[in-house]
Amino acid sequence: MGSEKRNLDELFGRVTEYFSPRxxxxxxxxxxxxxxxxxxxxxxxxxxxxDEMFFVVAGALTVELxxxxxxxxxxxxxxxxxxxxxxxxxSEEECRVMLIENKDxxxxxxxxxxxxxxVAEQLDPGEP
Numbered sequence: 247m248g249s250e251k252r253n254l255d256e257l258f259g260r261v262t263e264y265f266s267p268r269x270x271x272x273x274x275x276x277x278x279x280x281x282x283x284x285x286x287x288x289x290x291x292x293x294x295x296x297d298e299m300f301f302v303v304a305g306a307l308t309v310e311l312x313x314x315x316x317x318x319x320x321x322x323x324x325x326x327x328x329x330x331x332x333x334x335x336x337s338e339e340e341c342r343v344m345l346i347e348n349k350d351x352x353x354x355x356x357x358x359x360x361x362x363x364x365v366a367e368q369l370d371p372g373e374p
């Protein structure tokens with residue numbers, strides 16, 4: 247995960263399950279992750295002390311924010327969900343998303359769900 251060049255298509259090609267983020271890099275205190283989203287399996291949740299960024303690489307992603315209008319992200323768009331904001335994401339068709347999250351962020355926040363993965367489970371198996 248060092249200073250070598252990376253290819254997003256290749257990294258997304260190694261993601262075999264929806265809602266299963268893969269850590270593909272790290273910058274200081276944050277992980278760079280790739281995830282494929284399809285459907286509505288992400289529960290409403292909150293990250294009390296961490297912001298997170300969703301950047302759409304392919305497809306369209308809907309980010310629902312409690313008490314606000316949903317945000318629809320298309321290719322090349324991103325949103326930062328501020329800590330303490332109850333939210334969930336979904337996509338009707340397959341969507342490829344790059345996530346930026348603090349290293350101590352649980353990707354389903356304060357909710358343990360069937361899709362919740364530990365950091366060890368999120369490590370990209372293609373990494374040395």
